[in-house]
Amino acid sequence: MMRLLVVGRLSGQLATAVKMAMTHGAKVSHVERADQATEQLRRGQGADLLMVDYRIDIASLIAANEAERIHVPVVACGVDADAKEAADAIRAGAKEFIPLPPDAELIAAVLSAVADDEKPMILADPAMRAVVQLADQVAASEASILITGESGVGKEVMARHLHTRSRRADKAFISVNCAAIPDNLLESELFGHEKGAFTGAVARRIGKFEEADGGTLLLDEISEMDVRLQAKLLRAIQERVIDRVGGSKPVPVNIRIIATSNRDLAKAVAEGSFREDLLYRLNVVNLRIPSLRERPADIGVLASHFIKKYAAANGVPVKPIAAPAIRAITGHPWHGNVRELENAMHRAVLLSAGAEIDIDAIRLPDGRPLLGGAAPAATATAYDPGVAGTAAQMADAVTRSFVGQTVAEMEKTLILDTLNHCLGNRTHAANILGISIRTLRNKLNEYADDGTAIPAPQSGVANAYGSAG
Template structure:
């Protein structure tokens, strides 16, 4: 292939709508997605050597990823990411032991997929390096003007070139991973990769192998040596997301890495030296976790060299208009509705809300509004239709329900699903996104209603 060719990704997925959504999400990053829904065709294409990586879906209605990984010898030279529609702990262990480079659980968020793909490409020879650089550069900007956030960014920028460990604390949805990426990108001296690990997403036995790697034969199913995330992040940055969810036994190994600068692969007899900058995040009260014996105090002191705390969105209301406009432009472009504006009363309502889910909640609400907007304006009804419809249809308002005012929860659920389908013109993918559920869950609900003799 020529030097200017993009990264080529082979995708095995049965669900047509999910395939199309994944293609739409990845192709703007310079990734050409070649989809197929047949195992034999997938194996045939994978042996061609034309692809940089593969994605395989795992689940009852998809494929058995662990079996496929063991069958495909071609995968030895191509990283494979597994997207699981449903996955038990036992499934996850088998999939990773079979050689998957990463496992992403449903729902598959765009940012999570970007991180997984970037991590998979780091350890494999690429025909075209610029595509990986392009992928890394497609990160969202940190949009703010509040003094609290500007101060955080000032500190982050000043310490970025160092190797000092950073502990980022803040509520869920405040942008902790985005800040970690900002620190990495501002560090000219640390030109290695950025590797993110969600410590809460994997069982302890699997997390240890993911972090530190293993030697061939270290355990049943370890058919080859595998580098861990720390080795993959050499000369760069590793993000330990939700570090307080890590088992105490693994915390001891992490402490040794911070102290000695070396890791021990599972089954290895000699340590491996690494040069990695560690950034950890948590949304828990870490001092309370220490007092409860769930987090090592000595590890806390090692991680807390540079402490950064992200303020909740409700304490930086001056940023809400900036963020709302930013997300409006982003999703208007994504869904082909360029030129949308907010209705006159929208911004006042957005700024008056508490936003318990912080920036993530605001972003989801704006995406919903863009999807539902019929004309040139995004209205309050587009943004908050679920609250309005439930309150209107059931006659419920805050503080007005008496103890004997009962209503059928299933009826309310069915009515909301019906409204979502009407507002999205029957598009199940958009309706599911609007409702905050998977397309599979929506299909199951509709199937239940049909069995009950109900038609939406």
């Protein structure tokens, strides 16, 4: 369940936004002042997102949290804020701006972008059924579980599935993305710290291990964790105690650990970047989720699910997907897996003009039509040959321009170009790129630290967010 902490006076419009968030499954708590927000986060009354009145000093709130190694994203909101005030809130560190009076679709989109935990397990393929059957067999145990698979296959969805079928289902499910949190913050995020443990630690802070006590702790992308922290994690798993940073005595914890990785951890062990003893402790049971290419029978049912989801989110009728389009998407490789398919179906819902969702409405992230699979000859004639030839030449030219660049340079170019295309809207850019908004923010922070200018949301920020789901 999404945990939302609202900071500011509950005016009528903000109260309405809170009710909308609760309707979408958020657990909401409220404080009026910034210092109260930091104090609540210290005590372990955790939040996945802060929704802050733009008139509060957002920069100071974020600085106070970061001084105590508290890592929670912020969205700003407010009544009658103009474009400059919205942009100022973003520059102060807010990830998004929500104009009030609130729009239900926008509230849902922002909550979904920050913590999309409402993804049900959708499957039809025998390969995936076998994995779920194994998951159901071990869900009620206390064994640590390692979920592996390519990026976008649904590892966190599987982790939540395990939790809901465990004996801890009525307790907390806490997720920590080890790749999204800087190393210097991750230790406090996980284990907490005592007053005076470092400059800025003005009070005790409860970490995620203690927040998850009695429940389940998901360590997402654990392969990105620093080796020093791996040793501390190993002790926590073995002895069921943790040490807060600066603490003098161990703190007992009762949690079940689930970890995910899209890397080959055995290879990481051989390279010296991952502890072998920790791998053995985590990998009591391994659930390898097949790529979407390995479970083609899931593609159609997932596509139908996403079409219904985004038709409802955008207030448009649900359309069936045409048979040629089904054949095309079933034959497409989907290197971004379920996440890429979801984004493609979202675009298809918006682009479809006929009674059915046909192949011409299904586009790749760069806008090109999806021409893979068994598309019929009639589909090809829907495009002018001259335009297709020109597009092919342009694509070839772009490909040649990438030769000689590193993968990191290509990735940076793609991310910044997409952000510019989206007028600085982080949520929309992440959707197009097929990555989580947390990953996008992490990349942008890296680029900013290197001195790269990052596009800020343009003056149409309020309108741009209306289609950011």
